[in-house]
Amino acid sequence: MRRSERLLYAANGVDLRVADVTTTDGGHVERPFIRTHRAAGAVVFHGGSVLLLWRHQLITDTWGWEIPLGEIGPGEEPEAAAARHVEEQTGWRPGPLLPLIRIRPAGDVADCDHLIFVAHEASPCAAPAGDEEDRRAEWMPMPRVQPLIDEQAITSATTSAALLHFLADLLQARASH
Secondary structure, eight states: OOEEEEEEOOOOOOOEEEEEOOTTTTTTTEEEEEEOOOEEEEEEEEEEEEEEEEEEEETTEEEEOOOOEEOOOTTTTTTHHHHHHHHHSSSSOOOOOOEEEEEOOOTTTTTEEEEEEEEEEEEEEESSSOGGGGGGEEEEGGHHHHHHHHHOOOOHHHHHHHHHHHHHHHHHHHOOO
């Protein structure tokens, strides 16, 4: 149980904090953690393919495939934020969004809360915002998703969990027909 927490550092919407935690045996430990803003994203599926971003991650200096995802703005509904991020990052407008999964990918290290939606259609819109050198959007055939995870071309916990959950839903829907 967390008794208290104190701020160590804050910048760019991320807080580094230390929590004073009571352990199950009655002891106390200090645990550093990161407090972040909630984020929303989407698995956009159309014509047997899923819309992914090939993106460079600065911290790990790695490239990988990810679903569109970003911060939920103040007063913004999660579904609206997910649609906005799909459009801004990929240049595609998702069809109606339905809740897919809520993910907390960083466990004890951070309080990340990712709300993921699914769209079963999309239409092209404006060009993606930002520098195209750091990412590109591509329609990936669903049979490629598992091999991309196996090859570690998809390493994001949120992307992996969302895509595997979506794939399980597809398989379950096919089995029940």
